[in-house]
Every structure is written in C-alpha cells, then in structure tokens.
Amino acid sequence: MDILFKVLIDPFLQMGAMPDLFVQTIWDGFVTGVLYALIALGFVLIFKASGVFNFAQGIMVVFAALTLVGLYEMGLPAPLAVLVTLGVMFVLAVAIERVVLRPLVNQPDIILFMATFGITYFLIGLGELIFGGNPKQMITDQLYLPRGAIEVKMLGGFVQFQKIDIAAAVIAVVMIVALAVFFQKTRIGRALRAVADSHKAALSVGISLNQIWVIVWFTAGIVALVTGIMWGARSDVSFGLQVIALKALPVLILGGFTSVPGAIVGGLIIGIGEKLGEFYWGPLVGGGIESWLAYCIALGFLLFRPQGLFGDKIIERI
Amino acid sequence: MTVTHETIGKGEVLLAVDQVSLSFGGIKAITDVSFDIRKGEIRAIIGPNGAGKTSMLNVINGFYHPQQGKITFKGQTRSKMRPSVAASQGIARTFQNVALFKGMSTLDNIMSGRTLKMNSHFFWQCFRHGPAMAEEIRHREFVEDIIDFLEIQAIRKVPVGKLPYGLQKRVELGRALAMEPDLLLLDEPMAGMNLEEKEDMSRFIIDVNTQYGTTIALIEHDMGVVMDLSDRVVVLEYGRKLADGTPDEVKADQNVIDAYLGVAH
Numbered sequence A: 001m002d003i004l005f006k007v008l009i010d011p012f013l014q015m016g017a018m019p020d021l022f023v024q025t026i027w028d029g030f031v032t033g034v035l036y037a038l039i040a041l042g043f044v045l046i047f048k049a050s051g052v053f054n055f056a057q058g059i060m061v062v063f064a065a066l067t068l069v070g071l072y073e074m075g076l077p078a079p080l081a082v083l084v085t086l087g088v089m090f091v092l093a094v095a096i097e098r099v100v101l102r103p104l105v106n107q108p109d110i111i112l113f114m115a116t117f118g119i120t121y122f123l124i125g126l127g128e129l130i131f132g133g134n135p136k137q138m139i140t141d142q143l144y145l146p147r148g149a150i151e152v153k154m155l156g157g158f159v160q161f162q163k164i165d166i167a168a169a170v171i172a173v174v175m176i177v178a179l180a181v182f183f184q185k186t187r188i189g190r191a192l193r194a195v196a197d198s199h200k201a202a203l204s205v206g207i208s209l210n211q212i213w214v215i216v217w218f219t220a221g222i223v224a225l226v227t228g229i230m231w232g233a234r235s236d237v238s239f240g241l242q243v244i245a246l247k248a249l250p251v252l253i254l255g256g257f258t259s260v261p262g263a264i265v266g267g268l269i270i271g272i273g274e275k276l277g278e279f280y281w282g283p284l285v286g287g288g289i290e291s292w293l294a295y296c297i298a299l300g301f302l303l304f305r306p307q308g309l310f311g312d313k314i315i316e317r318i
Numbered sequence B: 001m002t003v004t005h006e007t008i009g010k011g012e013v014l015l016a017v018d019q020v021s022l023s024f025g026g027i028k029a030i031t032d033v034s035f036d037i038r039k040g041e042i043r044a045i046i047g048p049n050g051a052g053k054t055s056m057l058n059v060i061n062g063f064y065h066p067q068q069g070k071i072t073f074k075g076q077t078r079s080k081m082r083p084s085v086a087a088s089q090g091i092a093r094t095f096q097n098v099a100l101f102k103g104m105s106t107l108d109n110i111m112s113g114r115t116l117k118m119n120s121h122f123f124w125q126c127f128r129h130g131p132a133m134a135e136e137i138r139h140r141e142f143v144e145d146i147i148d149f150l151e152i153q154a155i156r157k158v159p160v161g162k163l164p165y166g167l168q169k170r171v172e173l174g175r176a177l178a179m180e181p182d183l184l185l186l187d188e189p190m191a192g193m194n195l196e197e198k199e200d201m202s203r204f205i206i207d208v209n210t211q212y213g214t215t216i217a218l219i220e221h222d223m224g225v226v227m228d229l230s231d232r233v234v235v236l237e238y239g240r241k242l243a244d245g246t247p248d249e250v251k252a253d254q255n256v257i258d259a260y261l262g263v264a265h
Helices: A002-017 A019-050 A057-073 A078-101 A109-131 A163-185 A187-197 A199-204 A209-234 A239-255 A260-285 A290-304 B053-060 B083-089 B106-112 B122-127 B130-149 B165-178 B195-211 B223-229 B247-252 B254-261
Strands: A149-154 A157-162 B013-024 B027-038 B042-046 B068-073 B076-078 B091-093 B183-187 B215-219 B232-237 B240-245
Touching: A002 A019, A002 A260, A019 A057, A019 A157, A019 A163, A019 A187, A019 A209, A019 A239, A019 A260, A057 A078, A057 A109, A057 A209, A057 A239, A078 A109, A078 A209, A109 A239, A149 A163, A157 A163, A163 A187, A163 A209, A163 A260, A187 A199, A187 A209, A187 B106, A199 A209, A199 B083, A209 A239, A239 A260, A239 A290, A260 A290, B013 B053, B013 B215, B027 B053, B027 B068, B027 B215, B027 B232, B042 B053, B042 B195, B042 B223, B053 B183, B053 B215, B083 B091, B091 B165, B106 B130, B106 B165, B130 B165, B165 B183, B165 B195, B195 B215, B195 B223, B223 B247, B232 B247, B232 B254, B240 B247, B240 B254, B247 B254
Parallel strands: B027 B240, B042 B215, B042 B232, B091 B183, B183 B215
Antiparallel strands: A149 A157, B013 B027, B013 B068, B068 B076, B232 B240
C-alpha cells in the first residue's frame, strides 16, 4: 500500500503543496519540448517530401551550430557568420541532392535511410576536420539573444523564466507558422506534398524533383541552424549534442511522421512529461527517468495509435 | 513499312519517333521502332504483354532515355526527352497503375496539373493576396470545368486514396487534362473497368479529342474499344513494330492475326 501511495497520491500532494515549483517544472518541460519539436520538425519536413527518415538531422543541427561558432571564431562578425552558415547549409542541400538522392532515386526507402547514416558520419568527419572536436561556446550576445532571467512572484513563491528560453519559444512559434503557410498556401508547398505522395506522378505534371529536394533539405538545414543556436545556448556546441536527435523519435511516434502540428504537440508532451516524471516520480526509482520515459510513452502509443496523434491514417485499397 | 496514310491522319505530324531502340542491360525493350502521331488524331498502340508499349510511352515523355533514335516533337528533334521538358512542352500522361497523390483531395490533385501554368511570385502566394489570389481563382475555374466535364463533382473534396479504382482513373485523366496538353498519353485508361465505366471513359476520350482538339495516344487491350476509338493503330510485338495503319488495315494484317491468335509452326 505504501508504494501505491507514493506512486499515485504523494506526487500530486507535492504538486499541490508547492504550486510555484510545479509551474517551474512545467515551464522547464515546455522549453525542452519546444526544442524537441524543432528537431522533430526537421525530420518531418524531409520525411514528407522525400519519404526518407533522415538520420542525419541530429548531426545537421550540430554541424550548423559548429559552423556558425567556428566562423565567428575565425573573425567574421556574427550576422555575417549567420548568413555564411545559411549559405553552407544551402550548398550542403545541393550536394546531398546531387551526390546522394539523385543516384538513389526510386531505390527502396531502407537504402535511402542507410545513405543518411553515411551523411551523418561524413558530416562528423568534416566538422571535426574544419572546426576541431572540442566543445565550443555558442555566441548569444552577438546574435542579440537576451540573457538573464525574469523572476515572477506567483502562487506563494518565485518562478524563474530564462529570457533565452522565452526567445526560443517565440522564434519556434514564428518559424512553425511560416512553415505551415509555406506548405499550405504556396505552389511550391503543393508541389512538395505532391512529391511526397508519388514521384512519377509529380514528374509527369512537370514538377522538378531535384529542385524540390534541394528546397526541402535547405529548409531542414535552416531549422537545424535555429535548433543548434537555441540548444547550444543552453549547454554548449559539441558532437555529443547529436544524441538529442534520438529524442525526436518518440516525438515523431507520438505526433505522426507526416504532421507538422504533430511534431509540435508531440515535442511538448514529451518535454513536459519528462520533466514532471523526473521531478515527482524520479526519486522513487533513484532518478534518471528523463532518459527513458519518452520511449515508454512512445511504446504505449505504438500499441494503441500507431499513426500518432496527427499522422495520416494509412488507408489503401487492395 | 512504307505505308503512310495521308488520307487518314487529320493534320501535320505532331510527334515522330525515329528508329528508337531501348534496352535494359541485355534485355531489348524496343528495337528500331518508328512511327508518327499526327495533330488531332487518336493513335492507339497495341500489342501483347511485354511488347514494349509502356516503354514507348515512357520514352515519349522522358522517363526512359533510348540508346538510339530520335524523337521529334513540334518540329524539335531530340535524342531524349526530360520529363520536365516534356511536361512544359505539352505532353501529359496517365499511368497503367494509377499514380495519384493519394493524400490529397480530388481538387488538389487536378490543381497540381496546373503547376506549370502558375507563375505568380512566391511572396504573394504566401499571403494569398494580390496577383496570386487572382491567379488561384482563374486556375480554380479551369479545374472546376474539368471536374464538371468528367462528372466528378461529388468527390471534389475526397482524398483520392479512398476512391474506387474507376474514379481514380478518372481523376488521373482530369489531372492530365488540367495541363492543357497538346499530346495526351493514356496508358490503359480502361484496365480493370466494367462495361459501363469503359463506355464512360470512351466518351470522355472522344470528347476530349473533338471538343479540345487534343491529340491522344493510347495503349489499350480491349480490341473493341481500340478499333472504335482510334484513327490509326500501331502494333508492337517483342519490341518491334509489326504493323501500322487504320483499324481495318491492322485487323486484316496477317502478321497481327498471327501475333494475337498464335500460329501453327
């Protein structure tokens, strides 16, 4: 009975006893969730347009952030470094289209998936070669990102909001809205959705696959850069960061591989769930829940709703 | 193969394939085939399974690049087409196994056929304003006409993946028509249809040909349909041209009869 009390009742009593702490935990989870959502967004973009699960998305985040910091250290002013980094991501998109996607067109998905492993290791090597393997400090002041925290007095205590976290949330929202408009309202957006459905039909109506792929991978590169800046500002920029890409998996399973809103909601659920779990239930098992709770939630979803919250339900006539 | 039917073809040559050969590794899909398609006619390509009919269509719209031969379309001679060039020059097609954008509605599928006709700036499209709005409305009207023509008003908003096969084929035809093609390639437009659906489809094909003056090249296995619809027929077997002429000529050709009915050795 004691254990049941500790699992089912005690955590909620704690939440009620110190509501300010509860709000703080939710906020921390929210911010983590936003960053998860951004990573997942990069996956969704590429998955929608080319049907490829891009294992390299995590390393693209690291590579973009590393390039930005590296260029700054080489003496470029920060705004210029951002522009050059965007240029590098564009060149990367063109190169991937030319060297990897074009020769593998019409190959089974698993082959393309394996090719993205290749891209991952290539980018790790390239990044280390140019910028070295040591962790770097993300530039924040130079990018006009705010620093410090706002303390709000509420619920009989103080809740701390880091300004950089608020900025991250705002930027993420702006970017997501822009992408949604891009996908739904433009001719290129319609072409993207068309390519996602059938390559040969898209070709037959005059859509250029090559052009679409470059656009998509470049967009994913931009998302990667923003993610890299935000995540790098919270810890530092190192190759270890790429494992956060694995956190995108449960987010995608939750939200659905093809849904942009799904990536966002999935990211928030995982982020908040993780923090709450760690804080209130973690002590029961000696902590460390954060690293595996997300995968358990994902497993539950796979059992009951395999297409995710917002994913397209796969209906095929046979 | 010197027979040319000046009296039958309705106009000048729109597309000519000249001594085209295509092979995949050691397998010869098409060997030295030449024929032409004239403006305004319905041209059928027939032949037993594996004769190279679909390969021929793929060569014409640029999915396959032949190792030898030339393709002349609208007076321009090329050794190979690119799909995007073929599409922008006015060649539209449908597929043997329907290739639609399954997740999108009927309307969006047909709208996608207008891709190449849209040219308002990307910036305006994002806001659905100004020139982009006017353009969207103009294209939407065109697409609605096609939907009326094909009698698929009722399924306008339905994701095409959920439609029965016969209707999917119709939507696919609609998407090709939305491109306002000069040459329409139909790969087995009636495969898997019942008699009533076949009659509907035949009617649409004839109407497209007469009302819009679209030149049509089609592959079909139903001989009744082929003989009724087409102005001229080319027969392929094992990647070679067997016969070429009016339906009556082709029906009377001994080689064709042998190919279809088999011959005692």
